Amino acid sequence: MLSVVLIGTGNVSVKLQQAFSLSEEVQLLGVFGKEERKDEILPSGLKVRAISEVDEKADIIVIAVADDAITSVQKKLGASNALVVHTAGSIPMEVLAPIKRRGVFYPLQTLSADREVDFNSLPLCLECSQHEDRELLQQLAESVSASVHWINSIERERLHLAAVFTNNFVNHMICQAEKICVEYDLPKEMLHPLLDETVAKAKILGAFEAQTGPAVRGDLSVIEKHLNLLPESARQELYKTITASIQNEYESQL
Amino acid sequence: MLSVVLIGTGNVSVKLQQAFSLSEEVQLLGVFGKEERKDEILPSGLKVRAISEVDEKADIIVIAVADDAITSVQKKLGASNALVVHTAGSIPMEVLAPIKRRGVFYPLQTLSADREVDFNSLPLCLECSQHEDRELLQQLAESVSASVHWINSIERERLHLAAVFTNNFVNHMICQAEKICVEYDLPKEMLHPLLDETVAKAKILGAFEAQTGPAVRGDLSVIEKHLNLLPESARQELYKTITASIQNEYESQL
Numbered sequence: 439m440l441s442v443v444l445i446g447t448g449n450v451s452v453k454l455q456q457a458f459s460l461s462e463e464v465q466l467l468g469v470f471g472k473e474e475r476k477d478e479i480l481p482s483g484l485k486v487r488a489i490s491e492v493d494e495k496a497d498i499i500v501i502a503v504a505d506d507a508i509t510s511v512q513k514k515l516g517a518s519n520a521l522v523v524h525t526a527g528s529i530p531m532e533v534l535a536p537i538k539r540r541g542v543f544y545p546l547q548t549l550s551a552d553r554e555v556d557f558n559s560l561p562l563c564l565e566c567s568q569h570e571d572r573e574l575l576q577q578l579a580e581s582v583s584a585s586v587h588w589i590n591s592i593e594r595e596r597l598h599l600a601a602v603f604t605n606n607f608v609n610h611m612i613c614q615a616e617k618i619c620v621e622y623d624l625p626k627e628m629l630h631p632l633l634d635e636t637v638a639k640a641k642i643l644g645a646f647e648a649q650t651g652p653a654v655r656g657d658l659s660v661i662e663k664h665l666n667l668l669p670e671s672a673r674q675e676l677y678k679t680i681t682a683s684i685q686n687e688y689e690s691q692l
Numbered sequence: 693m694l695s696v697v698l699i700g701t702g703n704v705s706v707k708l709q710q711a712f713s714l715s716e717e718v719q720l721l722g723v724f725g726k727e728e729r730k731d732e733i734l735p736s737g738l739k740v741r742a743i744s745e746v747d748e749k750a751d752i753i754v755i756a757v758a759d760d761a762i763t764s765v766q767k768k769l770g771a772s773n774a775l776v777v778h779t780a781g782s783i784p785m786e787v788l789a790p791i792k793r794r795g796v797f798y799p800l801q802t803l804s805a806d807r808e809v810d811f812n813s814l815p816l817c818l819e820c821s822q823h824e825d826r827e828l829l830q831q832l833a834e835s836v837s838a839s840v841h842w843i844n845s846i847e848r849e850r851l852h853l854a855a856v857f858t859n860n861f862v863n864h865m866i867c868q869a870e871k872i873c874v875e876y877d878l879p880k881e882m883l884h885p886l887l888d889e890t891v892a893k894a895k896i897l898g899a900f901e902a903q904t905g906p907a908v909r910g911d912l913s914v915i916e917k918h919l920n921l922l923p924e925s926a927r928q929e930l931y932k933t934i935t936a937s938i939q940n941e942y943e944s945q946l
Contacts (some may be wrong), residue, residue: 456815546882550893554812554883560885561885585885595921597872597873601869603866606908607934609870609893609904611862611865614937615854622847624847628839630895632855635807635859637861637887639807640863645864649864650802651817652860664852664853667850680861683864686926
Protein backbone atom coordinates (compact mmCIF):
# COMPACT_ATOMS: atom_id res chain seq x y z
CA MET A 439 0.00 0.00 0.00
CA LEU A 440 1.38 3.39 -1.06
CA SER A 441 0.52 6.36 1.11
CA VAL A 442 0.09 9.57 -0.85
CA VAL A 443 -0.46 13.21 -0.02
CA LEU A 444 -1.76 15.62 -2.64
CA ILE A 445 -0.95 19.32 -2.65
CA GLY A 446 -3.17 21.61 -4.68
CA THR A 447 -6.89 22.04 -5.20
CA GLY A 448 -7.05 22.61 -8.99
CA ASN A 449 -8.33 20.32 -11.73
CA VAL A 450 -5.27 18.06 -11.84
CA SER A 451 -5.49 17.50 -8.10
CA VAL A 452 -9.22 16.78 -8.25
CA LYS A 453 -8.78 14.17 -10.98
CA LEU A 454 -5.81 12.56 -9.20
CA GLN A 455 -7.86 12.43 -5.98
CA GLN A 456 -10.49 10.48 -7.90
CA ALA A 457 -7.94 8.15 -9.48
CA PHE A 458 -6.06 7.47 -6.23
CA SER A 459 -9.30 6.98 -4.31
CA LEU A 460 -10.39 4.31 -6.80
CA SER A 461 -7.08 2.45 -6.60
CA GLU A 462 -6.75 -0.32 -4.05
CA GLU A 463 -3.00 0.12 -3.93
CA VAL A 464 -3.06 3.75 -2.85
CA GLN A 465 -4.02 5.27 0.48
CA LEU A 466 -4.67 8.99 0.13
CA LEU A 467 -3.64 10.55 3.45
CA GLY A 468 -4.87 14.05 2.70
CA VAL A 469 -5.24 16.96 0.34
CA PHE A 470 -3.47 20.18 1.19
CA GLY A 471 -4.07 23.55 -0.38
CA LYS A 472 -5.14 27.12 -0.10
CA GLU A 473 -8.84 26.70 -0.67
CA GLU A 474 -11.61 24.18 -0.48
CA ARG A 475 -13.36 23.54 -3.79
CA LYS A 476 -17.09 23.81 -3.74
CA ASP A 477 -17.53 21.59 -6.81
CA GLU A 478 -15.73 18.63 -5.34
CA ILE A 479 -16.63 16.31 -2.51
CA LEU A 480 -13.41 15.06 -1.01
CA PRO A 481 -13.31 11.43 0.05
CA SER A 482 -14.41 11.34 3.68
CA GLY A 483 -11.74 12.34 6.16
CA LEU A 484 -9.52 14.06 3.59
CA LYS A 485 -9.87 17.65 4.63
CA VAL A 486 -8.05 20.42 2.83
CA ARG A 487 -5.42 21.72 5.23
CA ALA A 488 -2.54 24.18 5.19
CA ILE A 489 0.61 23.00 3.41
CA SER A 490 2.64 23.48 6.58
CA GLU A 491 0.64 20.60 8.10
CA VAL A 492 1.58 18.07 5.37
CA ASP A 493 1.86 14.55 6.69
CA GLU A 494 5.54 13.67 6.84
CA LYS A 495 4.78 9.95 6.91
CA ALA A 496 3.58 9.81 3.31
CA ASP A 497 5.53 7.68 0.82
CA ILE A 498 4.91 10.16 -1.97
CA ILE A 499 3.92 13.82 -1.95
CA VAL A 500 2.33 14.94 -5.24
CA ILE A 501 2.46 18.68 -5.91
CA ALA A 502 -0.40 19.42 -8.34
CA VAL A 503 -0.40 23.22 -8.43
CA ALA A 504 0.02 25.95 -11.07
CA ASP A 505 3.51 26.01 -12.65
CA ASP A 506 4.53 29.24 -10.97
CA ALA A 507 3.47 28.02 -7.51
CA ILE A 508 5.68 24.89 -7.46
CA THR A 509 8.74 26.67 -6.06
CA SER A 510 6.81 28.29 -3.23
CA VAL A 511 5.28 24.90 -2.27
CA GLN A 512 8.76 23.33 -2.36
CA LYS A 513 10.00 26.03 0.05
CA LYS A 514 7.08 25.46 2.43
CA LEU A 515 7.70 21.72 2.44
CA GLY A 516 11.28 22.16 3.57
CA ALA A 517 13.54 19.10 3.72
CA SER A 518 10.98 16.33 3.20
CA ASN A 519 12.02 12.69 3.51
CA ALA A 520 9.23 11.53 1.19
CA LEU A 521 9.50 11.25 -2.59
CA VAL A 522 8.19 14.61 -3.80
CA VAL A 523 6.91 14.90 -7.39
CA HIS A 524 5.31 17.68 -9.40
CA THR A 525 2.80 17.24 -12.23
CA ALA A 526 3.85 19.96 -14.70
CA GLY A 527 4.70 19.37 -18.35
CA SER A 528 7.09 22.22 -18.95
CA ILE A 529 8.83 22.55 -15.58
CA PRO A 530 12.15 20.70 -15.01
CA MET A 531 12.37 18.28 -12.11
CA GLU A 532 15.24 20.34 -10.71
CA VAL A 533 12.97 23.13 -9.45
CA LEU A 534 12.23 20.74 -6.57
CA ALA A 535 15.88 20.76 -5.40
CA PRO A 536 17.12 20.79 -2.66
CA ILE A 537 14.54 18.09 -1.88
CA LYS A 538 16.70 14.98 -2.20
CA ARG A 539 14.10 12.48 -3.44
CA ARG A 540 12.42 14.49 -6.21
CA GLY A 541 10.56 13.51 -9.33
CA VAL A 542 7.82 14.20 -11.87
CA PHE A 543 4.40 12.60 -12.36
CA TYR A 544 3.04 14.35 -15.48
CA PRO A 545 -0.36 13.29 -16.84
CA LEU A 546 -0.35 14.03 -20.60
CA GLN A 547 -3.99 15.03 -20.76
CA THR A 548 -6.24 18.06 -20.42
CA LEU A 549 -8.01 17.53 -17.11
CA SER A 550 -11.24 19.26 -16.16
CA ALA A 551 -13.04 18.75 -12.89
CA ASP A 552 -16.36 18.05 -14.62
CA ARG A 553 -15.10 15.62 -17.29
CA GLU A 554 -14.73 11.88 -16.79
CA VAL A 555 -11.23 10.69 -17.60
CA ASP A 556 -10.25 7.22 -18.76
CA PHE A 557 -7.30 6.90 -16.40
CA ASN A 558 -6.30 3.52 -17.73
CA SER A 559 -5.23 4.94 -21.10
CA LEU A 560 -3.94 8.24 -19.71
CA PRO A 561 -0.20 8.51 -20.43
CA LEU A 562 1.78 9.20 -17.24
CA CYS A 563 5.28 10.60 -17.74
CA LEU A 564 7.64 9.78 -14.90
CA GLU A 565 11.06 10.99 -13.82
CA CYS A 566 12.98 10.78 -10.54
CA SER A 567 16.34 11.86 -9.20
CA GLN A 568 17.15 8.70 -7.22
CA HIS A 569 17.38 5.37 -8.98
CA GLU A 570 15.96 3.67 -5.88
CA ASP A 571 12.70 5.59 -6.28
CA ARG A 572 11.92 4.31 -9.76
CA GLU A 573 10.03 1.29 -8.51
CA LEU A 574 7.96 3.35 -6.07
CA LEU A 575 6.95 5.89 -8.72
CA GLN A 576 6.28 3.18 -11.31
CA GLN A 577 4.03 1.45 -8.76
CA LEU A 578 2.05 4.66 -8.14
CA ALA A 579 1.64 5.25 -11.88
CA GLU A 580 0.59 1.65 -12.57
CA SER A 581 -1.97 1.83 -9.79
CA VAL A 582 -3.97 4.26 -11.97
CA SER A 583 -2.84 3.79 -15.60
CA ALA A 584 -1.59 1.19 -18.07
CA SER A 585 0.28 3.85 -20.07
CA VAL A 586 3.43 4.60 -18.07
CA HIS A 587 6.51 6.25 -19.63
CA TRP A 588 9.89 7.30 -18.29
CA ILE A 589 10.56 10.70 -19.80
CA ASN A 590 13.32 13.03 -18.63
CA SER A 591 12.92 16.80 -18.21
CA ILE A 592 14.30 17.65 -21.65
CA GLU A 593 12.04 15.12 -23.39
CA ARG A 594 9.07 16.25 -21.33
CA GLU A 595 9.51 19.85 -22.42
CA ARG A 596 9.37 18.70 -26.05
CA LEU A 597 6.40 16.49 -25.40
CA HIS A 598 4.67 19.46 -23.79
CA LEU A 599 5.31 21.51 -26.93
CA ALA A 600 3.75 18.70 -28.99
CA ALA A 601 0.83 18.71 -26.53
CA VAL A 602 0.33 22.45 -27.12
CA PHE A 603 -0.07 21.79 -30.85
CA THR A 604 -2.35 18.80 -30.15
CA ASN A 605 -4.58 20.48 -27.61
CA ASN A 606 -4.33 24.29 -27.56
CA PHE A 607 -3.70 24.83 -31.26
CA VAL A 608 -6.12 22.17 -32.53
CA ASN A 609 -8.74 23.72 -30.24
CA HIS A 610 -8.05 27.18 -31.66
CA MET A 611 -8.59 25.88 -35.21
CA ILE A 612 -11.94 24.46 -34.11
CA CYS A 613 -12.67 27.80 -32.42
CA GLN A 614 -12.03 29.65 -35.70
CA ALA A 615 -14.31 27.24 -37.58
CA GLU A 616 -17.08 27.67 -35.00
CA LYS A 617 -16.68 31.44 -35.19
CA ILE A 618 -17.27 31.41 -38.96
CA CYS A 619 -20.40 29.32 -38.41
CA VAL A 620 -21.71 31.70 -35.74
CA GLU A 621 -20.98 34.77 -37.87
CA TYR A 622 -22.83 33.37 -40.84
CA ASP A 623 -25.62 31.69 -38.89
CA LEU A 624 -24.65 28.14 -39.88
CA PRO A 625 -25.08 25.31 -37.35
CA LYS A 626 -21.60 24.51 -36.02
CA GLU A 627 -22.67 20.92 -35.25
CA MET A 628 -22.56 20.31 -39.01
CA LEU A 629 -18.77 20.26 -38.66
CA HIS A 630 -18.66 17.51 -36.03
CA PRO A 631 -18.60 14.47 -38.35
CA LEU A 632 -15.78 16.13 -40.32
CA LEU A 633 -13.87 16.83 -37.11
CA ASP A 634 -14.24 13.23 -35.94
CA GLU A 635 -13.09 11.83 -39.26
CA THR A 636 -10.16 14.28 -39.42
CA VAL A 637 -8.85 12.98 -36.11
CA ALA A 638 -9.57 9.32 -36.91
CA LYS A 639 -7.71 9.61 -40.20
CA ALA A 640 -4.74 11.44 -38.71
CA LYS A 641 -4.41 8.73 -36.06
CA ILE A 642 -4.56 5.88 -38.57
CA LEU A 643 -2.62 7.30 -41.53
CA GLY A 644 -0.46 9.80 -39.66
CA ALA A 645 -1.24 13.49 -40.17
CA PHE A 646 1.46 13.99 -42.79
CA GLU A 647 -0.18 11.43 -45.08
CA ALA A 648 -3.70 12.60 -44.25
CA GLN A 649 -3.25 16.23 -45.37
CA THR A 650 -5.68 17.46 -48.03
CA GLY A 651 -7.11 20.84 -49.02
CA PRO A 652 -6.31 23.96 -51.04
CA ALA A 653 -2.93 24.62 -49.36
CA VAL A 654 -1.36 21.25 -50.12
CA ARG A 655 -2.74 21.07 -53.66
CA GLY A 656 -1.74 24.70 -54.34
CA ASP A 657 -5.27 25.83 -55.20
CA LEU A 658 -4.66 29.59 -55.25
CA SER A 659 -8.18 30.53 -56.37
CA VAL A 660 -9.78 28.85 -53.31
CA ILE A 661 -7.13 30.34 -51.00
CA GLU A 662 -7.88 33.81 -52.35
CA LYS A 663 -11.63 33.31 -51.95
CA HIS A 664 -11.11 32.27 -48.33
CA LEU A 665 -8.91 35.28 -47.56
CA ASN A 666 -11.63 37.55 -48.92
CA LEU A 667 -14.15 35.92 -46.59
CA LEU A 668 -12.11 36.63 -43.47
CA PRO A 669 -12.97 40.13 -42.31
CA GLU A 670 -10.00 41.06 -40.10
CA SER A 671 -6.35 41.19 -41.07
CA ALA A 672 -5.41 39.10 -37.98
CA ARG A 673 -7.52 36.19 -39.21
CA GLN A 674 -6.17 36.57 -42.74
CA GLU A 675 -2.68 36.45 -41.25
CA LEU A 676 -3.54 33.25 -39.38
CA TYR A 677 -4.93 31.63 -42.55
CA LYS A 678 -1.90 32.73 -44.61
CA THR A 679 0.67 31.55 -42.08
CA ILE A 680 -0.87 28.08 -41.71
CA THR A 681 -1.28 27.76 -45.48
CA ALA A 682 2.39 28.70 -45.97
CA SER A 683 3.39 26.23 -43.26
CA ILE A 684 1.48 23.40 -44.98
CA GLN A 685 3.05 24.27 -48.33
CA ASN A 686 6.48 24.46 -46.73
CA GLU A 687 6.00 21.05 -45.12
CA TYR A 688 5.26 19.34 -48.41
CA GLU A 689 7.69 21.26 -50.62
CA SER A 690 10.55 20.31 -48.36
CA GLN A 691 9.66 16.64 -48.86
CA LEU A 692 9.76 16.75 -52.67
CA MET B 693 -37.07 5.07 -57.59
CA LEU B 694 -34.54 7.74 -58.53
CA SER B 695 -32.22 7.01 -61.41
CA VAL B 696 -28.77 8.49 -60.99
CA VAL B 697 -25.66 8.81 -63.10
CA LEU B 698 -22.31 9.58 -61.51
CA ILE B 699 -19.56 11.41 -63.34
CA GLY B 700 -16.03 11.11 -61.95
CA THR B 701 -13.86 8.31 -60.64
CA GLY B 702 -12.24 10.00 -57.62
CA ASN B 703 -12.85 9.37 -53.91
CA VAL B 704 -16.12 11.32 -53.69
CA SER B 705 -17.53 9.36 -56.62
CA VAL B 706 -16.41 6.02 -55.13
CA LYS B 707 -18.07 6.77 -51.77
CA LEU B 708 -21.26 8.01 -53.46
CA GLN B 709 -21.34 4.84 -55.58
CA GLN B 710 -21.27 2.83 -52.37
CA ALA B 711 -23.97 4.95 -50.74
CA PHE B 712 -26.30 4.94 -53.74
CA SER B 713 -25.77 1.20 -54.29
CA LEU B 714 -26.85 0.54 -50.70
CA SER B 715 -29.97 2.67 -51.00
CA GLU B 716 -33.17 0.98 -52.09
CA GLU B 717 -34.53 4.25 -53.42
CA VAL B 718 -31.73 4.86 -55.91
CA GLN B 719 -30.93 3.09 -59.15
CA LEU B 720 -27.39 3.85 -60.26
CA LEU B 721 -27.44 3.78 -64.07
CA GLY B 722 -23.71 4.16 -64.58
CA VAL B 723 -20.43 5.77 -63.68
CA PHE B 724 -18.73 7.90 -66.30
CA GLY B 725 -15.17 9.12 -66.20
CA LYS B 726 -11.73 9.19 -67.65
CA GLU B 727 -10.25 6.16 -65.98
CA GLU B 728 -11.19 2.92 -64.31
CA ARG B 729 -10.05 2.68 -60.70
CA LYS B 730 -8.16 -0.44 -59.81
CA ASP B 731 -8.96 -0.14 -56.10
CA GLU B 732 -12.71 -0.19 -56.58
CA ILE B 733 -15.04 -2.89 -57.78
CA LEU B 734 -17.96 -1.18 -59.45
CA PRO B 735 -21.40 -2.69 -58.86
CA SER B 736 -21.98 -5.19 -61.64
CA GLY B 737 -23.03 -3.69 -64.93
CA LEU B 738 -21.85 -0.17 -64.08
CA LYS B 739 -18.95 0.21 -66.42
CA VAL B 740 -16.91 3.38 -66.54
CA ARG B 741 -17.66 4.97 -69.88
CA ALA B 742 -16.85 8.21 -71.71
CA ILE B 743 -18.80 11.27 -70.55
CA SER B 744 -20.18 11.78 -74.06
CA GLU B 745 -22.17 8.53 -73.59
CA VAL B 746 -23.97 9.70 -70.41
CA ASP B 747 -27.44 8.27 -70.09
CA GLU B 748 -29.88 11.07 -70.86
CA LYS B 749 -32.75 9.26 -69.14
CA ALA B 750 -31.30 9.72 -65.64
CA ASP B 751 -33.30 11.78 -63.12
CA ILE B 752 -30.15 13.23 -61.62
CA ILE B 753 -26.59 13.52 -62.92
CA VAL B 754 -24.03 13.95 -60.14
CA ILE B 755 -20.71 15.51 -61.20
CA ALA B 756 -18.13 14.38 -58.64
CA VAL B 757 -14.88 15.58 -60.19
CA ALA B 758 -12.05 17.94 -59.21
CA ASP B 759 -13.13 21.60 -58.85
CA ASP B 760 -11.31 22.74 -61.97
CA ALA B 761 -12.83 19.96 -64.12
CA ILE B 762 -16.49 20.84 -63.43
CA THR B 763 -16.75 23.38 -66.26
CA SER B 764 -15.30 21.02 -68.85
CA VAL B 765 -17.74 18.27 -67.79
CA GLN B 766 -20.62 20.75 -68.02
CA LYS B 767 -19.55 21.60 -71.57
CA LYS B 768 -19.37 17.93 -72.58
CA LEU B 769 -22.84 17.31 -71.13
CA GLY B 770 -24.39 19.98 -73.29
CA ALA B 771 -28.04 20.85 -72.76
CA SER B 772 -29.07 18.07 -70.39
CA ASN B 773 -32.71 17.70 -69.38
CA ALA B 774 -31.81 15.97 -66.12
CA LEU B 775 -31.12 17.72 -62.84
CA VAL B 776 -27.32 18.18 -62.86
CA VAL B 777 -25.54 18.74 -59.54
CA HIS B 778 -21.89 19.12 -58.58
CA THR B 779 -20.35 18.08 -55.25
CA ALA B 780 -17.83 20.88 -54.58
CA GLY B 781 -17.73 23.00 -51.43
CA SER B 782 -16.22 26.17 -52.81
CA ILE B 783 -17.66 26.30 -56.33
CA PRO B 784 -20.88 28.29 -56.97
CA MET B 785 -23.85 26.46 -58.48
CA GLU B 786 -23.79 28.94 -61.37
CA VAL B 787 -20.73 27.33 -62.99
CA LEU B 788 -23.22 24.72 -64.25
CA ALA B 789 -25.16 27.31 -66.27
CA PRO B 790 -26.47 27.20 -69.01
CA ILE B 791 -27.80 23.82 -67.77
CA LYS B 792 -31.32 24.82 -66.76
CA ARG B 793 -31.92 22.38 -63.91
CA ARG B 794 -28.70 22.79 -61.93
CA GLY B 795 -27.83 22.24 -58.30
CA VAL B 796 -25.31 21.22 -55.66
CA PHE B 797 -24.98 18.05 -53.59
CA TYR B 798 -22.02 18.79 -51.28
CA PRO B 799 -21.01 16.17 -48.70
CA LEU B 800 -19.34 18.02 -45.80
CA GLN B 801 -16.81 15.30 -45.08
CA THR B 802 -13.32 14.20 -46.04
CA LEU B 803 -13.89 11.10 -48.17
CA SER B 804 -11.21 8.50 -48.82
CA ALA B 805 -11.73 5.40 -50.91
CA ASP B 806 -10.35 3.12 -48.21
CA ARG B 807 -12.24 4.58 -45.21
CA GLU B 808 -15.70 3.50 -44.14
CA VAL B 809 -18.09 6.46 -43.92
CA ASP B 810 -21.14 6.72 -41.71
CA PHE B 811 -23.39 8.11 -44.42
CA ASN B 812 -26.34 8.45 -42.12
CA SER B 813 -24.69 11.26 -40.12
CA LEU B 814 -22.86 12.79 -43.08
CA PRO B 815 -24.13 16.36 -43.63
CA LEU B 816 -25.31 16.88 -47.20
CA CYS B 817 -25.60 20.49 -48.35
CA LEU B 818 -28.14 21.01 -51.11
CA GLU B 819 -28.95 23.82 -53.51
CA CYS B 820 -30.91 23.97 -56.76
CA SER B 821 -31.88 26.56 -59.33
CA GLN B 822 -35.48 25.42 -59.91
CA HIS B 823 -37.92 25.32 -57.03
CA GLU B 824 -39.58 22.26 -58.57
CA ASP B 825 -36.37 20.26 -58.13
CA ARG B 826 -36.14 20.70 -54.36
CA GLU B 827 -38.18 17.62 -53.61
CA LEU B 828 -36.17 15.46 -56.01
CA LEU B 829 -32.83 16.55 -54.55
CA GLN B 830 -34.12 16.24 -50.98
CA GLN B 831 -35.26 12.70 -51.81
CA LEU B 832 -31.82 11.76 -53.17
CA ALA B 833 -30.10 13.20 -50.09
CA GLU B 834 -32.49 11.49 -47.66
CA SER B 835 -31.91 8.19 -49.41
CA VAL B 836 -28.36 8.18 -48.02
CA SER B 837 -28.26 10.57 -45.02
CA ALA B 838 -30.35 11.87 -42.13
CA SER B 839 -28.40 15.15 -42.07
CA VAL B 840 -29.75 17.20 -44.99
CA HIS B 841 -29.31 20.99 -45.21
CA TRP B 842 -30.32 23.60 -47.76
CA ILE B 843 -27.31 25.87 -48.12
CA ASN B 844 -26.92 28.46 -50.88
CA SER B 845 -23.65 29.08 -52.74
CA ILE B 846 -22.61 32.01 -50.53
CA GLU B 847 -23.26 30.06 -47.33
CA ARG B 848 -21.53 26.99 -48.76
CA GLU B 849 -18.38 28.97 -49.49
CA ARG B 850 -18.29 30.05 -45.83
CA LEU B 851 -18.98 26.56 -44.62
CA HIS B 852 -16.13 25.35 -46.80
CA LEU B 853 -13.82 27.88 -45.15
CA ALA B 854 -14.92 26.56 -41.73
CA ALA B 855 -14.26 23.04 -43.04
CA VAL B 856 -10.71 24.02 -44.02
CA PHE B 857 -10.05 25.08 -40.40
CA THR B 858 -11.75 21.92 -39.09
CA ASN B 859 -10.02 19.46 -41.38
CA ASN B 860 -6.92 20.84 -43.13
CA PHE B 861 -5.72 23.14 -40.36
CA VAL B 862 -6.52 20.80 -37.45
CA ASN B 863 -4.65 18.08 -39.36
CA HIS B 864 -1.65 20.36 -39.83
CA MET B 865 -1.51 21.03 -36.07
CA ILE B 866 -1.49 17.27 -35.46
CA CYS B 867 1.20 16.96 -38.15
CA GLN B 868 3.36 19.49 -36.30
CA ALA B 869 2.89 17.62 -33.02
CA GLU B 870 3.80 14.31 -34.65
CA LYS B 871 6.86 15.90 -36.23
CA ILE B 872 8.14 17.00 -32.81
CA CYS B 873 7.64 13.46 -31.51
CA VAL B 874 9.51 11.95 -34.47
CA GLU B 875 12.35 14.45 -34.18
CA TYR B 876 12.84 13.73 -30.50
CA ASP B 877 12.14 10.00 -30.69
CA LEU B 878 8.99 10.13 -28.58
CA PRO B 879 6.07 7.79 -29.40
CA LYS B 880 3.45 9.92 -31.18
CA GLU B 881 0.67 7.58 -29.99
CA MET B 882 1.16 9.09 -26.53
CA LEU B 883 -0.69 12.15 -27.87
CA HIS B 884 -3.81 10.24 -28.97
CA PRO B 885 -5.76 10.34 -25.68
CA LEU B 886 -5.09 14.09 -25.49
CA LEU B 887 -6.26 14.56 -29.07
CA ASP B 888 -9.46 12.62 -28.43
CA GLU B 889 -10.24 14.58 -25.28
CA THR B 890 -9.45 17.89 -27.02
CA VAL B 891 -12.07 17.18 -29.67
CA ALA B 892 -14.62 15.76 -27.22
CA LYS B 893 -14.30 18.85 -25.02
CA ALA B 894 -14.50 21.29 -27.92
CA LYS B 895 -17.69 19.60 -29.12
CA ILE B 896 -19.33 19.65 -25.69
CA LEU B 897 -18.19 23.01 -24.31
CA GLY B 898 -17.57 24.82 -27.59
CA ALA B 899 -13.96 25.52 -28.51
CA PHE B 900 -14.02 29.10 -27.22
CA GLU B 901 -14.82 27.89 -23.70
CA ALA B 902 -12.45 24.92 -23.94
CA GLN B 903 -9.28 26.92 -24.67
CA THR B 904 -6.39 26.39 -22.24
CA GLY B 905 -2.60 26.66 -22.45
CA PRO B 906 0.24 29.17 -22.28
CA ALA B 907 -1.20 31.51 -24.94
CA VAL B 908 -4.55 32.11 -23.27
CA ARG B 909 -3.09 32.41 -19.79
CA GLY B 910 -0.29 34.69 -21.02
CA ASP B 911 2.50 32.43 -19.79
CA LEU B 912 5.43 34.13 -21.53
CA SER B 913 8.11 31.92 -20.01
CA VAL B 914 6.58 28.73 -21.46
CA ILE B 915 6.00 30.45 -24.82
CA GLU B 916 9.66 31.48 -24.94
CA LYS B 917 10.82 27.97 -24.04
CA HIS B 918 8.69 26.52 -26.84
CA LEU B 919 10.02 28.99 -29.41
CA ASN B 920 13.56 27.99 -28.47
CA LEU B 921 12.69 24.33 -29.07
CA LEU B 922 11.50 24.95 -32.63
CA PRO B 923 14.53 24.82 -34.89
CA GLU B 924 13.37 26.66 -38.02
CA SER B 925 12.09 30.22 -38.25
CA ALA B 926 9.04 29.04 -40.26
CA ARG B 927 7.85 26.86 -37.38
CA GLN B 928 8.54 29.65 -34.88
CA GLU B 929 6.45 31.93 -37.07
CA LEU B 930 3.60 29.39 -37.05
CA TYR B 931 3.75 29.08 -33.25
CA LYS B 932 3.88 32.87 -32.79
CA THR B 933 1.01 33.61 -35.18
CA ILE B 934 -1.33 31.05 -33.57
CA THR B 935 -0.36 32.23 -30.08
CA ALA B 936 -1.09 35.84 -31.08
CA SER B 937 -4.40 34.75 -32.62
CA ILE B 938 -5.45 32.99 -29.40
CA GLN B 939 -4.50 36.03 -27.34
CA ASN B 940 -6.32 38.33 -29.74
CA GLU B 941 -9.44 36.13 -29.53
CA TYR B 942 -9.65 36.41 -25.76
CA GLU B 943 -8.51 40.00 -25.37
CA SER B 944 -11.24 41.17 -27.71
CA GLN B 945 -13.81 39.50 -25.44
CA LEU B 946 -12.69 41.26 -22.25
